[in-house]
Amino acid sequence: MKNLPNALTILRIVLCVPLLFVEPLSIPFFVLYGICGVTDMLDGYLARKLKCTSPAGARLDSVADFLLTAVLLFRLVPAMKLPIWLFGWIAGIAIIKLCSLAVNYVRYKQFAFLHTYANKAAGLLLFCLPFGYPFLGVNAGTTLCVFATLAALEELILCVTSPVLNQDVKGIFFSKNE
Numbered sequence: 001m002k003n004l005p006n007a008l009t010i011l012r013i014v015l016c017v018p019l020l021f022v023e024p025l026s027i028p029f030f031v032l033y034g035i036c037g038v039t040d041m042l043d044g045y046l047a048r049k050l051k052c053t054s055p056a057g058a059r060l061d062s063v064a065d066f067l068l069t070a071v072l073l074f075r076l077v078p079a080m081k082l083p084i085w086l087f088g089w090i091a092g093i094a095i096i097k098l099c100s101l102a103v104n105y106v107r108y109k110q111f112a113f114l115h116t117y118a119n120k121a122a123g124l125l126l127f128c129l130p131f132g133y134p135f136l137g138v139n140a141g142t143t144l145c146v147f148a149t150l151a152a153l154e155e156l157i158l159c160v161t162s163p164v165l166n167q168d169v170k171g172i173f174f175s176k177n178e
Contacts, residue, residue: 005047006057008039012064015039016071024079025130036068037127044115058167062113065123072126080133082141089145096152100159108165114158116171118151 015036022028043061047053077090097113104112113119125144132140154172162169 001050002052005043006060008043009060009064012036012039013067016067019071024076086141093148093152096156100156103159112165112167114155115168118154118171122148122151
């Protein structure tokens with residue numbers, strides 16, 4: 001049972017491969033994508049419940065999240081017929097996230113994403129994007145970009161100002177005990 005959270009995370013990584021090849025917004029896409037979303041929600045929850053959280057598990061989760069996001073950018077965004085300015089915005093968010101990775105590497109000698117509440121909210125909105133896009137169109141992408149920008153900026157501020165690397169920091173507006 002103690003390996004279940006990491007097994008779910010590895011399943012998400014494995015499912016990224018077929019997501020590269022199925023047609024975006026098709027039934028097979030939604031099935032694979034839904035399974036990825038469920039594994040993302042369950043892995044951390046189960047790790048905490050089973051008392052088997054670890055830095056390696058957190059890094060594995062970050063890798064899985066990054067891969068799923070990259071697959072979505074590669075396959076889903078081109079299929080959504082977004083305006084060019086939104087592509088620029090997405091690129092700007094990616095640059096901020098890469099700066100956070102670089103700061104963490106320079107300061108702490110490791111690549112790490114932070115699991116802030118804002119990043120989790122942005123991740124949830126990203127997960128909802130394919131389901132909401134057919135109904136909301138560009139507004140779904142714009143809403144996601146607003147949240148993702150705020151989350152990315154918060155992460156960068158935390159990476160620059162925190163004296164130690166804490167991947168499980170809740171955010172800049174939360175005390176260390178929360």
